[in-house]
Amino acid sequence: EMMYSKEKTMFILNAPTAQKSSVTLRLYKQGQGGKAYKTLKMKKLGDERWEATVKGDLKGKFYTFDIGKGETPGIFAKAVGVNGKRGAIVDLRDTDPEGWANDVRPTLNNPCDLVIYEMHHRDFSVDISSGLKNKGKFLALTEPKAIEHLQRLGVNAVHILPSYDYASVDESKPDVPQYNWGYDPLNYNVPEGSYSTDAATPTTRIREFKQMVQALHKAGIRVILDVVYNHTFDINGSNFQKTYPDYFYRKTAEGKYSDGTGCGNETASEKPLMREFMKESVEYWVKEYHIDGFRFDLMGVHDIETMNEIRAMVDKIDPSIYIYGEGWSAGSCAYPQEKLAMKAHAKQLDGIGAFSDEMRDALRGPFSDDHKGGFLIGEPNQEESIKFGIVGAIAHPQIDMTKVNYSREAWTNEPSQMVAYVSCHDDMCLTDRLRATMPYITDDELIRLDLLAQTAVLTSQGVPFILAGEEMLRDKKGVHNSFRSPDSINRLDWNNLKRYPQVFDYYSGLIALRKAHPAFRMGKAEEVRKNLEFVDAPKGVVAFRLKNNAGGDAWQNIYVVLNSQKTPQNVKVAEGSYTKVVANGKVNAEGLGLISGSTLTVAPQSALIVHD
Numbered sequence: 001e002m003m004y005s006k007e008k009t010m011f012i013l014n015a016p017t018a019q020k021s022s023v024t025l026r027l028y029k030q031g032q033g034g035k036a037y038k039t040l041k042m043k044k045l046g047d048e049r050w051e052a053t054v055k056g057d058l059k060g061k062f063y064t065f066d067i068g069k070g071e072t073p074g075i076f077a078k079a080v081g082v083n084g085k086r087g088a089i090v091d092l093r094d095t096d097p098e099g100w101a102n103d104v105r106p107t108l109n110n111p112c113d114l115v116i117y118e119m120h121h122r123d124f125s126v127d128i129s130s131g132l133k134n135k136g137k138f139l140a141l142t143e144p145k146a147i148e149h150l151q152r153l154g155v156n157a158v159h160i161l162p163s164y165d166y167a168s169v170d171e172s173k174p175d176v177p178q179y180n181w182g183y184d185p186l187n188y189n190v191p192e193g194s195y196s197t198d199a200a201t202p203t204t205r206i207r208e209f210k211q212m213v214q215a216l217h218k219a220g221i222r223v224i225l226d227v228v229y230n231h232t233f234d235i236n237g238s239n240f241q242k243t244y245p246d247y248f249y250r251k252t253a254e255g256k257y258s259d260g261t262g263c264g265n266e267t268a269s270e271k272p273l274m275r276e277f278m279k280e281s282v283e284y285w286v287k288e289y290h291i292d293g294f295r296f297d298l299m300g301v302h303d304i305e306t307m308n309e310i311r312a313m314v315d316k317i318d319p320s321i322y323i324y325g326e327g328w329s330a331g332s333c334a335y336p337q338e339k340l341a342m343k344a345h346a347k348q349l350d351g352i353g354a355f356s357d358e359m360r361d362a363l364r365g366p367f368s369d370d371h372k373g374g375f376l377i378g379e380p381n382q383e384e385s386i387k388f389g390i391v392g393a394i395a396h397p398q399i400d401m402t403k404v405n406y407s408r409e410a411w412t413n414e415p416s417q418m419v420a421y422v423s424c425h426d427d428m429c430l431t432d433r434l435r436a437t438m439p440y441i442t443d444d445e446l447i448r449l450d451l452l453a454q455t456a457v458l459t460s461q462g463v464p465f466i467l468a469g470e471e472m473l474r475d476k477k478g479v480h481n482s483f484r485s486p487d488s489i490n491r492l493d494w495n496n497l498k499r500y501p502q503v504f505d506y507y508s509g510l511i512a513l514r515k516a517h518p519a520f521r522m523g524k525a526e527e528v529r530k531n532l533e534f535v536d537a538p539k540g541v542v543a544f545r546l547k548n549n550a551g552g553d554a555w556q557n558i559y560v561v562l563n564s565q566k567t568p569q570n571v572k573v574a575e576g577s578y579t580k581v582v583a584n585g586k587v588n589a590e591g592l593g594l595i596s597g598s599t600l601t602v603a604p605q606s607a608l609i610v611h612d
């Protein structure tokens with residue numbers, strides 16, 4: 001750690017196994033290259049900590065620690081030079097944009113009120129068609145065109161893919177196009193340099209990140225950070241290893257580094273210093289950067305207790321900060337399965353959400369086989385898994401769990417613990433998946449099924465989540481794992497907004513409908529059990545009724561019918577007179593026509609929503 005003041009700077013390193021008088025502090029004038037202008041031996045402070053104090057104003061200088069395992073900025077650097085190799089001495093108050101002290105988090109009553117937009121900085125703005133000036137940068141999200149797009153779409157949270165300092169992009173070459181999702185952490189508590197306009201000036205990335213948060217907050221949009229504490233880019237080069245060797249990683253019974261992440265190593269959240277590190281890191285992002293939510297990558301690698309402690313710590317600051325994660329790992333972990341923060345253990349993780357692969361895969365097919373489809377292309381027996389996603393993975397008397405694809409029992413306490421989605425940055429986006437599973441699909445059919453899929457997501461009682469660009473019918477040219485594919489694969493083509501205006505209109509219309517009608521987001525399991533009733537429907541159709549002015553809705557009864565069949569389908573409902581608000585690929589909350597009687601007819605491959 002580095003504590004700066006004009007008069008002196010104090011450096012402290014927690015390095016319990018460092019040998020006596022062997023911890024070196026080096027000071028540099030540059031963020032990379034050149035020789036140290038000053039080298040000091042740090043003093044031992046108690047049993048585990050090392051200290052050095054340097055007089056004078058060191059602002060603008062750089063530093064590294066060295067216990068004999070190579071130079072490191074330490075595990076909790078708050079500012080770094082280019083490529084994150086050296087810590088930077090900054091006064092964080094210099095990085096606050098004007099008005100930062102008055103920045104406020106947009107209000108949120110229940111996570112089910114969120115509509116999350118998952119985006120990568122480069123995907124979003126790098127293409128010329130975006131019309132944005134700061135291509136691939138944090139600042140793109142401060143530009144009116146970007147903000148207006150998000151506001152018109154209606155999303156109220158952006159989930160930004162890893163935006164802490166990661167290793168795989170060379171920040172010293174801003175003019176060379178480089179791409180990575182960023183799941184290769186280097187410095188957890190510093191923004192990534194390649195997303196700033198000047199990676200070599202340490203304060204720039206910090207200030208620009210804050211400007212981004214500030215602009216989004218002003219627009220009523222929350223900012224959710226993707227955090228990847230489960231592994232580091234590598235072991236030997238990691239700041240953990242260079243500070244307290246082997247402590248932060250799990251090992252197998254044979255003494256090998258465990259690899260439950262599929263990335264070569266796996267951190268040990270259950271160890272006190274790792275747990276403390278994660279808590280302090282999350283707290284730091286909330287307090288210094290005003291972050292409103294966290295998405296834990298491979299949350300199933302972390303232990304339940306750590307996740308609950310993080311939740312409790314965040315609750316003390318603001319309980320509306322939403323925490324969710326991937327309730328799985330990518331391999332077997334060197335820790336007892338029953339203690340891991342897996343989706344199946346969500347009931348022990350109150351207030352923490354997990355992605356539902358049940359609904360995702362029932363709609364579009366399994367992660368393991370891109371060419372196998374689901375409900376959307378008419379695969380049979382997917383209905384029950386979709387129903388399970390509609391209720392937010394709670395226990396519901398009408399769901400037969402023996403017919404749900406992956407889970408034998410309900411796994412949430414409350415619907416806010418389930419993230420509803422059909423696509424994310426991982427594997428194929430929705431259009432690619434539909435093309436891969438339906439080889440002769442026409443554009444018309446593709447759009448119909450795309451809209452049908454998102455209707456399931458946006459009428460789920462869980463927390464809806466969409467991948468950026470789906471609203472412009474994006475594709476990734478069929479690439480499954482595009483983590484380092486070029487811009488030509490990953491970039492959004494904003495011209496699609498003109499090509500497929502009906503897609504954006506449907507997404508935005510449906511989001512507006514969800515936001516205007518609490519029946520779609522009751523927020524409480526008891527309410528959902530009481531007021532959401534599934535209706536008998538033909539094969540390939542899922543139908544439900546939201547009754548009793550659910551959630552305090554102005555509409556007494558709402559019927560939602562999802563038809564994946566290529567022919568019109570009928571569903572029997574209570575005799576009455578109904579106003580269509582979603583039908584045949586169109587949304588209009590004011591009404592798209594009336595239906596009288598007790599039969600709802602839903603057009604092929606589309607959704608119907610009516611109210612009485």
Ligand code: CA
Pocket residue numbers: 083084165166167168169171186192193194
């Ligand atoms: Ca970096």
